[in-house]
Amino acid sequence: MIEIKRFNSKDSDFDSNLEKLLSFENAQDDAVELTVSKILADIKQRKDAALIEYTNRFDRLSAVSGKDFELTQDHLQQSLTALPSSQRTALEQAAERVRSYHEKQLMHSWQYIDSEGTLLGQKITPLDRVGLYVPGGKASYPSSVLMNAIPAKVAGVKELIMVVPTPNGERNHMVLAAAAICRVDRVFTIGGAQAVGALTYGTETVPSVDKIVGPGNAYVAAAKRRVFGIVGIDMVAGPSEILVICDGRTNPDWIAMDLFSQAEHDELAQSILLSPDAAFLDQVMHSLNRLLTEMPRRDVIRASLENRGALIQVHDLDEACAIANRIAPEHLELSIEQPENWIDKIRHAGAIFLGRNACEALGDYCAGPNHVLPTSRTARFSSPLGVYDFQKRSSLIQVSQQGAAKLGEIASVLAMGEGLQAHALSAEYRYKN
Ligand SMILES: NC(=O)c1ccc[n+]([C@@H]2O[C@H](COP(=O)([O-])OP(=O)(O)OC[C@H]3O[C@@H](n4cnc5c(N)ncnc54)[C@H](O)[C@@H]3O)[C@@H](O)[C@H]2O)c1
Numbered sequence: 017m018i019e020i021k022r023f024n025s026k027d028s029d030f031d032s033n034l035e036k037l038l039s040f041e042n043a044q045d046d047a048v049e050l051t052v053s054k055i056l057a058d059i060k061q062r063k064d065a066a067l068i069e070y071t072n073r074f075d076r077l078s079a080v081s082g083k084d085f086e087l088t089q090d091h092l093q094q095s096l097t098a099l100p101s102s103q104r105t106a107l108e109q110a111a112e113r114v115r116s117y118h119e120k121q122l123m124h125s126w127q128y129i130d131s132e133g134t135l136l137g138q139k140i141t142p143l144d145r146v147g148l149y150v151p152g153g154k155a156s157y158p159s160s161v162l163m164n165a166i167p168a169k170v171a172g173v174k175e176l177i178m179v180v181p182t183p184n185g186e187r188n189h190m191v192l193a194a195a196a197i198c199r200v201d202r203v204f205t206i207g208g209a210q211a212v213g214a215l216t217y218g219t220e221t222v223p224s225v226d227k228i229v230g231p232g233n234a235y236v237a238a239a240k241r242r243v244f245g246i247v248g249i250d251m252v253a254g255p256s257e258i259l260v261i262c263d264g265r266t267n268p269d270w271i272a273m274d275l276f277s278q279a280e281h282d283e284l285a286q287s288i289l290l291s292p293d294a295a296f297l298d299q300v301m302h303s304l305n306r307l308l309t310e311m312p313r314r315d316v317i318r319a320s321l322e323n324r325g326a327l328i329q330v331h332d333l334d335e336a337c338a339i340a341n342r343i344a345p346e347h348l349e350l351s352i353e354q355p356e357n358w359i360d361k362i363r364h365a366g367a368i369f370l371g372r373n374a375c376e377a378l379g380d381y382c383a384g385p386n387h388v389l390p391t392s393r394t395a396r397f398s399s400p401l402g403v404y405d406f407q408k409r410s411s412l413i414q415v416s417q418q419g420a421a422k423l424g425e426i427a428s429v430l431a432m433g434e435g436l437q438a439h440a441l442s443a444e445y446r447y448k449n
Pocket residue numbers: 051074075150151152153154155157160181206207208209210231232233234235236253254255256281282387388389
């Protein structure tokens with residue numbers, strides 16, 4: 017029997033139980049922080065020499081030079097050619113759908129001229145060089161190559177540098193084939209905090225980048241947090257999460273498998289079901305127990321469901337939406353009749369899956385939207401990875417003679433109010449002298 021928590025929203029201790037379920041602290045956080053700060057400092061100072069040492073140690077390789085980590089374009093093409101045609105076709109179809117979706121996100125430069133003839137605008141520039149972190153410690157994620165590289169390409173990033181660890185030297189052909197399909201420029205077989213350090217500070221072999229994007233484990237997340245400011249980062253994505261709201265009329269096996277689909281990522285992943293129908297929650301419980309025996313990763317799934325999962329009986333779907341907004345999940349499935357009528361009630365979620373057929377797994381691979389999403393309630397203030405993460409904005413200001421007089425007067429008054437005389441005079445020279 018899976019020991020998954022059962023709550024009822026009308027119980028007096030529901031609020032505190034829910035908060036306890038949502039807040040988690042990794043007991044290893046301090047140790048991870050210490051390890052990561054040492055690795056970053058070492059990479060900054062000793063560059064390739066430190067990169068080789070850490071990679072050999074953590075990924076059990078025997079590199080002697082930084083050059084041993086780089087894969088050529090030929091390697092990538094060979095992986096693409098070696099792929100079974102079903103996998104190649106699936107990757108290409110997914111890539112096409114992800115590209116079409118992201119093309120709609122492109123921001124364009126704009127400008128206008130005001131009544132005094134002053135031109136104002138916003139110029140959009142893609143980033144020059146970006147580092148894509150593709151996780152590879154416990155599992156391989158070709159889909160994450162697509163989700164990171166395609167929006168960068170659509171934005172027009174000049175150079176994509178991908179890093180992916182290859183524990184024991186085992187390279188994943190689908191990951192490398194995905195890099196070939198996305199036309200990634202350079203690939204290095206490095207991972208963890210040392211890869212983040214190398215991309216930040218640069219080494220004799222690995223070039224420094226302007227921004228590092230992509231998910232990873234606790235070491236990668238801690239390293240990204242620490243290097244932010246020297247380079248840009250996308251977000252610090254934590255363990256996966258799924259929240260399902262179901263009216264009780266979807267096949268309980270489907271819902272059980274949707275909960276498993278995120279639980280199988282990680283012992284710290286979170287899977288929660290909300291339903292007003294108590295009998296349905298019982299049926300899902302039954303499905304979870306029956307289907308678990310067929311799952312290859314059942315130990316991870318069980319640990320995740322028992323640590324951080326819950327089946328919650330709510331009063332009605334309105335209350336379910338209010339609880340969903342409190343949780344602000346990475347993924348939200350609305351497995352209900354006419355889900356489109358409920359979209360306006362949802363304010364906080366990384367991705368919203370509408371209706372009984374829209375299982376979260378389709379979003380992970382091929383629906384089109386990005387699967388790198390805000391976790392740990394950060395959907396309250398952040399958004400999916402997108403083309404906008406690879407574009408930056410510069411303001412444009414060109415002032416006419418008439419504009420210099422009008423703006424100069426306003427600026428001069430404000431500058432004197434701030435006690436900054438040079439600012440005031442700089443503005444006044446334009447129309448007085
Ligand atoms: N949000 C998303 O889009 C998304 C997508 C795919 C995966 N993920 C998540 O990414 C994570 C991937 O984790 P992973 O471990 O499989 O791969 P990873 O590539 O993130 O980490 C592997 C690296 O961690 C480092 N490491 C491991 N143990 C260490 C130690 N004791 N000390 C120092 N460094 C150490 C090593 O350098 C190793 O190369 C999972 O949590 C998964 O759920 C998220």
